[in-house]
Amino acid sequence: MPTQSRRRRLVALVAALTFVLPGAGRAASVSEPTIELWRLDCGSFITKGLTDSCYLIRHEDTWMLWDAGLGAELRGKRSTQKNGSVVTVDTTLVEQLARLGLQPAQIGIAALSHVHGDHVGQAASFPSARLLVGRADWTMLTASSPSAGLEPARLASWIDGKAMKELIDGDKDVFGDGTVMMLAMPGHTPGHHVLLVRLRDTGPVLLTGDLYYAAAQRARREVPVHVHDAAVTRASFRAFEALAEATGATVIVQHERADIGKLPGFPQPAR
Ligand SMILES: [Zn+2]
Numbered sequence: 001m002p003t004q005s006r007r008r009r010l011v012a013l014v015a016a017l018t019f020v021l022p023g024a025g026r027a028a029s030v031s032e033p034t035i036e037l038w039r040l041d042c043g044s045f046i047t048k049g050l051t052d053s054c055y056l057i058r059h060e061d062t063w064m065l066w067d068a069g070l071g072a073e074l075r076g077k078r079s080t081q082k083n084g085s086v087v088t089v090d091t092t093l094v095e096q097l098a099r100l101g102l103q104p105a106q107i108g109i110a111a112l113s114h115v116h117g118d119h120v121g122q123a124a125s126f127p128s129a130r131l132l133v134g135r136a137d138w139t140m141l142t143a144s145s146p147s148a149g150l151e152p153a154r155l156a157s158w159i160d161g162k163a164m165k166e167l168i169d170g171d172k173d174v175f176g177d178g179t180v181m182m183l184a185m186p187g188h189t190p191g192h193h194v195l196l197v198r199l200r201d202t203g204p205v206l207l208t209g210d211l212y213y214a215a216a217q218r219a220r221r222e223v224p225v226h227v228h229d230a231a232v233t234r235a236s237f238r239a240f241e242a243l244a245e246a247t248g249a250t251v252i253v254q255h256e257r258a259d260i261g262k263l264p265g266f267p268q269p270a271r
Contacts, residue, residue, distance in 0.1 A: 010242055013171070013183070033060050035179055036269035037197055037205065039252075039260060040096050042069020043089040043118070046078065050214065050255040052118050054093060055207060056100075057197060058269070059175050063102065064109040065129065066195050066207060067254070069093065071121035071154070082148075093122045099267050104128070109174065111182060113209025113254070114189040115141045120154045127157040132174065132182065134191020135167035168193065185211050185240055187233025188224075194240060196249065202270045204249035205263075211236055213255045 036058040043052040055066040074089040081087060094104055110129035112119055115137045123131070141152050142159060157163040166172075168191070172182040182193040188210045195207040211233075212218040221237050223230045244251050252259045263270045 009171075010239055010246075013243070032200060033175070033177060033179055035059050035197065035199055036271050037199060037202075037263065038100070038266055038269045039263045040069075040093060040266065041091055042067065042093065042122070043074060043087060045118075045255070046086045046088060048085055049257065051257045051260060052087075053252075053254040053260070054122075055195075055197075056097070057180060059180060062108045062175070063106055064111060064174065064180070065093070065107055065126065066111050067113055067119045067209070068110060068123040068126075068154075069121045070118050072125065074121075087118075089121075092125070094125050096266065111174065111193075111195070112137070113194065113207075114192040115150060115155070116189065116210065117149055117151050117154070119210070120151065123154055124157065127163045129163070131155070131158045131163065131165040132168060132172060133165070134184065134186075134189075134193055135169050136186065136191030137189050138165075138167050138191065140190060183243070185209070185236035187211070187227055187229050187231075187236045189228050192236075196243075196247070199270055202250065204247045205270070206240070206244055206247075206249040206251045208240070208251065208253050210255070211240055212253045215253055215256045215258055218251075218253055 038056040040054040040056055042054040052069050054069045057064040070087055070089050072092040075092055078086055078088050104125050105128045107126045107129045109132060110123055110126050111132035141150055146152055152159060158165040168182060170184050174180040179198045181196045183196055185194045186192050192209055194209050194211055197205045223233050227233045250262055252262050
């Protein structure tokens with residue numbers, strides 16, 4: 001996307017978000033949807049010193065997952081990946097949802113920041129969920145010979161058409177009320193999204209996906225070696241930081257251990 005149109009999109013987005021902000025231009029008679037946000041443990045990168053986070057969102061009666069972490073088969077095991085990184089999973093998504101009294105079939109939406117293996121690992125536990133994913137990532141995942149590290153088998157139900165999916169071009173207002181928005185921030189992958197969640201008490205929260213992977217790397221605006229497109233990543237950094245500043249959002253880098261504490265400890269939700 002050319003810089004000019006990106007900027008126009010950002011201005012329009014911030015204006016739209018301001019309009020839907022509680023107390024900002026909203027009629028007093030309109031009741032705000034009840035939204036809660038939990039951070040879920042989706043594994044650890046032991047040698048890299050990083051965590052893997054997923055999130056659960058309740059929007060009124062609809063339950064939504066954001067990202068699906070490392071595979072459940074890693075639970076209680078240490079696995080060395082091809083690049084030498086050692087990973088593990090302490091508890092599965094299904095186990096954590098059970099602590100909230102939720103069955104997998106109650107998850108209505110499974111949305112992905114992108115299709116890398118540490119974000120789709122447990123998606124197959126939720127075949128009744130509608131999958132939301134960037135179209136460009138879907139194209140990459142379902143290519144006849146997907147690049148190394150992609151695991152299309154994890155999303156077989158949606159690839160085979162047994163489960164519902166929606167491929168996202170650009171931004172996606174998930175519930176149509178501006179409270180939960182997938183925002184296109186490509187570069188790490190071609191169809192990468194971040195998630196903006198507007199909470200009544202906590203205020204706006206921005207979940208980075210893998211636009212950033214660590215707080216220090218975000219501070220340096222450092223483009224990792226292995227990204228799909230470095231220039232596009234830099235443009236997304238600029239768009240993200242402008243949005244973070246305009247909204248005053250709490251920014252959570254999903255792989256950053258230090259950011260786990262920005263939300264209440266599970267099983268407490270942020271509201
Ligand atoms: Zn990741």
